[in-house]
Amino acid sequence: MRDDNMAFMSISEQGALLASRKVSPVELTSLYLDRIDRLNGKLNSFNTVCGELALEAAKKAEREIRRGRRKSPLHGIPVAVKDQMNIVGVPNTGGSRYFKDFVANADAGVVARLKKSGAILLGTLSSSEFSMGGTTEHLFGTPKNPWDMERTPGGSSSGAGSSVAAGLCTGAVGEDTGGSIRGPASMCGITGLKPTWSRISRAGVYSLSWAQDCAGPMARSAVDCALMLRTLAGHDPNDPTSSKARVPDYASGLNGELRGLKVGVVEEMLDDSYEAETRKAVEAAISVLGELGASVERVSLPLIRTALGVHSAVVDAEAASYHRGRLMDRYFDYDYNTRLRILVGALLPAGMHTLATRARAAIGKQVLDALEKYDVLVGATSVGGAAKLATGTGINSKADALSKLYGRPGTTAFNMSGSPAISVPCGFNPAGMPLGFHIGGRLFDEATVLRVAHAYQQATDWHQRRPPVS
C-alpha cells in the first residue's frame, strides 16, 4: 500500500481506517518511515528515527486492534516528540553536543502516556539547543521549513512544526516556554497548543524555565490537538507540580458554536509592529469569529510590549542556574548563541532578576484580569511569516540586541499568565509563508480555546493546505 495522501490525514481519519482495518498500524508506520527516509535529509526534522522500535510497537498495535481492542484515538497513530523528552533507549540530546551521547533510561511523563495510549513513536524531533532559540550550528543539521527550504521552521520546536507540516508524522509533542510551540506552528502552517502550565507533566523533559515550561500537542487541526491533549494531560507523581485537575474529553465540546462568546482583540498583538499582511490575515480571522456569533471588542494590555525582555531576564537566569556546572565544564559543547544567552542570565544582577520576576507577575495578572471579562484573547502569533535562515546571530550592537532579542512577541505573556493558547493557520504572506492566529484562554480552560479554534477551522480551510515538499 502506498498513498502519500494518507500521511496528511487527521488522527480521526487515520483512526477510522485503523479501526475498520482498511489500513494497519504497520502500513501507516511504514508509510511515514519511508517519507522520513526520503525527506528528512532535506528538512532535518528528525534528530533520531526509531524505525525498529516504531515497527515493533506498530505490530503490537496491529495485534491488539485485530482483537478488537482499540484502546484510544491515538492507538496505532504515528507521532514523534521533541528532542528534549526522554524515550527509553533513545538519545535525548536536547539538540546539544553536550548530550549527544546521552541515552534515556526512563520515559518522560508525556512519552509514557503516549505509549500507554498505543501511539507509535517514530523518534525525536529537532529543537533549538535546550529550547533556547537562535541556535547557530544545529547538531543534526539546520532544520528547514517545508514551505520554503531557505527559511526557518521557527523554534524551538522546529522539527515538530516541520514534520507535521511535511507529512512525516500525524502529530507531535513540542514544548513551549515563551512561544516555542505556537511560533513553529504559525510558521509551518499547522495547529499548536500550549496548555495551561502544569496541565502536562514536565518529568523527563529538559528544563528551560521551571515555572513556564509546557509540553503540548502540534497537529493538523484543533480536533487533533484535543485528542492528543486528552492523552497527554493529567497528574504525574514524577512531576509534583503537575495538576490533579480532572482531564475533560476536549474533543466532545467541539461543535463550531460561538454564540455568546466574548472575544478580546489584544491591540498590542496586532499593532503596526506586526507586518501588514499578518494584520490583514488576523483581522479577517477575527471577522470570521464575529460571523460565527461571537461578540468582539478591542482591549489594550500595554505590559505585553515589555514581555520579551522580562521573559529573557527570567528564563536566561534560570537557564544559567540549570546549566552552570555543565557550561563551566565544557563551554564549547554549547552553541555560540546558547552560551551567550546563558552568560547574560548569569551576569544579571540579582536585584534585576527579582524585578523581572515581579514584572512577570504583573504581565501575567494583566492577561488573567482581561480574561475575567473575555472568554478568549486573540491576536497574531508572530510578527510575520518565517524568515530566511540566518547565519550567525546578527548582533553587532546594543541596538541589534534590543530589537532582535528583547523586542515584542506577545506569545510570552501567555506563558507568564500560565494560560492555554493555540496558534491556528490563518493565511499566507506574499512570500507564500503561513501566518498564525493566536487564541488564548483562561487557566485550565483549554476546552474553550479549542472550541474557538475548531469553529474557525470549520469555517476556513487554511489548516488543510499542504507545503510543496515531495
Added chain:
Amino acid sequence: MPDLTPSEVESLLKLEGYAIPPQELAELTHRLNALMERLREFDKLDLYGVEPWPVQLVRSDLHA
C-alpha cells in the same frame, strides 16, 4: 545610566567563575547592556504590592 564596558563585563565573568574567548566579549557586552536597559524601564512602573510568584501559582485555587 552608562553602559558596561567589555572589561567590566570580563570582571563580572571572573566573579561568576567563567572565562570566555576574547572574541565573544563584545557581543556578550551588547546583549547584557541591552537587557539591562530594557529592565530599567520597569523602574518607572508601579510594582507596589506585586510579589515575584508566578501568577498561575498564586491562583492555585483553579488547580483543584
